[in-house]
Amino acid sequence: MEENFRDSISTINEEGKRAWVFPKKPSGRLYEYRKWVSYILLIFLFSSPFIKINGNQFLMFNVLERRFNIFGFPFWPQDFHLFVISMIIGVIFVALFTVAFGRIFCGWMCPQTIFMEMVFRRIEYWIDGDRGAQIRLDKQSWNSEKIRKRLLKWFVFFIISFLIANVFLAYLISSDRLIQYVTDGPLAHISTLISLLIFTAVFYFVFAWFREQVCIIACPYGRMQGVLLDNKSIVVAYDHKRGEGEKGRKKFRKNEDRTALGNGDCIDCFQCVNVCPTGIDIRNGTQLECVNCTACIDECDSIMEKVNLPKGLIRYASEDNIEKKDKFTFTPRLKGYAAVLGILTFILVGMLFLRNDLEANILRLPGQLYERKEGNIISNVYTYKLVNKTSKDIEDVSFKLISHKGEINLVSYTSFTVPAQELAEGTLFIEINNAALSGDKDNLKIGVYSGNNLIETTTARFLAPRSYN
Numbered sequence: 001m002e003e004n005f006r007d008s009i010s011t012i013n014e015e016g017k018r019a020w021v022f023p024k025k026p027s028g029r030l031y032e033y034r035k036w037v038s039y040i041l042l043i044f045l046f047s048s049p050f051i052k053i054n055g056n057q058f059l060m061f062n063v064l065e066r067r068f069n070i071f072g073f074p075f076w077p078q079d080f081h082l083f084v085i086s087m088i089i090g091v092i093f094v095a096l097f098t099v100a101f102g103r104i105f106c107g108w109m110c111p112q113t114i115f116m117e118m119v120f121r122r123i124e125y126w127i128d129g130d131r132g133a134q135i136r137l138d139k140q141s142w143n144s145e146k147i148r149k150r151l152l153k154w155f156v157f158f159i160i161s162f163l164i165a166n167v168f169l170a171y172l173i174s175s176d177r178l179i180q181y182v183t184d185g186p187l188a189h190i191s192t193l194i195s196l197l198i199f200t201a202v203f204y205f206v207f208a209w210f211r212e213q214v215c216i217i218a219c220p221y222g223r224m225q226g227v228l229l230d231n232k233s234i235v236v237a238y239d240h241k242r243g244e245g246e247k248g249r250k251k252f253r254k255n256e257d258r259t260a261l262g263n264g265d266c267i268d269c270f271q272c273v274n275v276c277p278t279g280i281d282i283r284n285g286t287q288l289e290c291v292n293c294t295a296c297i298d299e300c301d302s303i304m305e306k307v308n309l310p311k312g313l314i315r316y317a318s319e320d321n322i323e324k325k326d327k328f329t330f331t332p333r334l335k336g337y338a339a340v341l342g343i344l345t346f347i348l349v350g351m352l353f354l355r356n357d358l359e360a361n362i363l364r365l366p367g368q369l370y371e372r373k374e375g376n377i378i379s380n381v382y383t384y385k386l387v388n389k390t391s392k393d394i395e396d397v398s399f400k401l402i403s404h405k406g407e408i409n410l411v412s413y414t415s416f417t418v419p420a421q422e423l424a425e426g427t428l429f430i431e432i433n434n435a436a437l438s439g440d441k442d443n444l445k446i447g448v449y450s451g452n453n454l455i456e457t458t459t460a461r462f463l464a465p466r467s468y469n
C-alpha cells in the first residue's frame with residue numbers, strides 16, 4: 001500500500017492554506033444511534049451544573065477558588081490527593097478503553113465531536129444544504145443568497161457559542177453564581193462578562209472555523225493513538241482483503257462478475273471519503289485523523305446494499321480480525337489496565353467514604369514557646385483551621401482535650417459556627433497542669449464537638465519545660 005498519503009493532511013492544501021472539508025450529510029443505522037447518544041450527552045452537559053446533590057453542584061471545576069465537585073462530592077485543596085486519584089482513574093479508563101476499542105470515545109462521546117458533528121454541522125446542513133450545495137455556495141460570488149445564508153449561519157453559531165460559554169462558566173464559577181450574575185445584570189459584573197465573551201469567541205472560532213483541526217492537530221488524546229493502538233484494538237477499519245481482492249478496487253459495472261475478474265468489493269465510489277468529517281480516505285488504513293465517527297461505515301453499507309454486495313466492507317474490526325479473521329481477545333495488556341483500574345477505583349471509593357465532613361487542623365503558633373502560669377499550669381498557643389465540606393452550617397463548635405486533663409480556651413468566644421463549604425480559622429490556648437504531662441513534648445488528642453457531639457478528632461504537639469516543679 002502506498003504511504004504517501006501520510007505526507008500531507010487533509011485540511012491543508014498544497015499551498016499550505018486551509019482546505020475546507022465539506023462532508024456529505026451522514027445517514028444510516030449508526031448515525032441514528034449516535035444522534036440518540038448525542039441527545040443524552042448534550043442534556044447531561046447542559047444540565048450537570050444545575051443538578052444538586054445534598055446541596056452540592058453535581059459537577060463543578062472552580063479552578064480560581066480551588067473548589068471542585070465531582071458527582072456531588074465536594075473536593076477541597078485538602079482533598080487534592082483524591083482529586084488526583086480520580087483524574088488518574090479517568091485517564092487510565094480512557095487509555096484502557098482506547099486499547100480495546102480505539103477512538104470510540106472520540107466518535108461517540110467527545111464534546112468536541114458532539115458539538116461539531118451533532119450541533120453545528122447539522123445546523124450547517126439545515127442552512128447551507130448538503131455537500132454539493134455547500135461547495136457551490138462556497139464558490140459562488142457574494143450574492144444575496146450567500147449573504148443571507150452566511151449571516152444566518154454566523155448568527156446562529158454565535159448564539160449557540162454564547163450558550164455553551166454560559167454553561168462552561170457555570171462549571172467554573174457555579175451555576176448559583178452565574179444565575180446571580182444574570183439576575184444582577186451583565187454590567188454589574190464586567191470582568192465576568194468579558195470572560196464570557198472571550199469564551200464565546202473561543203467556541204465560535206473552534207466550531208465555525210477551526211473545526212476538525214482540533215482532532216487532527218490540537219487534541220493530545222488523538223496524538224496518543226500511535227502508542228495505545230495495537231493490532232487487536234477495535235477501530236473503524238476498511239476490510240482491504242475483501243475490498244481490494246487480487247486485482248484491486250474497480251468501478252461498478254452492471255452484470256459484471258467481479259470475483260471472476262479478481263476485483264475486490266470496493267467499487268471506488270469515494271462516498272466513504274466524501275462523508276468523512278476529517279477528509280481522509282479510510283481505505284489507506286488506520287490514521288490518526290480518524291475520529292471513529294462511523295459515518296463511512298453507514299455510507300459504505302448503503303452503497304453495498306445498492307450494488308447487492310454484503311455490508312461491512314468498512315466496519316468495526318481490528319487489524320488481526322481482518323488479516324487473520326481473529327476474534328477480539330482480552331490481551332495481557334488489557335488485563336493489566338483493568339487490574340490497575342479496579343485497584344484505583346477501590347481506593348478512591350474507600351477514600352470517599354472514609355473522608356470526614358469536617359477537616360480539622362490545629363498547629364502550634366510558629367516561634368512561640370510555652371508559657372508558665374500560676375498553679376503549675378503550662379499554656380501553649382495554637383492556630384486552628386476547620387473546613388466544613390458539607391452544604392450545611394456546623395453550629396456550636398468547640399474543642400475538648402481527650403488525651404489529657406486540661407482546658408482549651410478560644411480567643412474571644414467559647415463556641416462558633418463553621419458555615420457550609422467554608423473555612424473557619426482562629427487562635428486558641430491549651431492549658432495543662434504540668435503534673436499531667438509525661439514529658440516536654442506530649443502529643444495531644446483533641447476532640448472537635450458540635451454541641452455535645454464529637455464530630456472529628458485531631459492531634460497537636462504540646463511543649464513544656466524539661467523539669468518544671
Ligand code: SF4
Binds near residue numbers: 243271283313
Ligand atoms: S464507500 Fe465503500 S465501496 Fe465506496 S469507495 Fe468507500 S469503501 Fe469503496
Ligand code: SF4
Binds near residue numbers: 272280291295
Ligand atoms: S474515516 Fe470514517 S470513521 Fe474515520 S473519521 Fe472518517 S468517516 Fe469517521
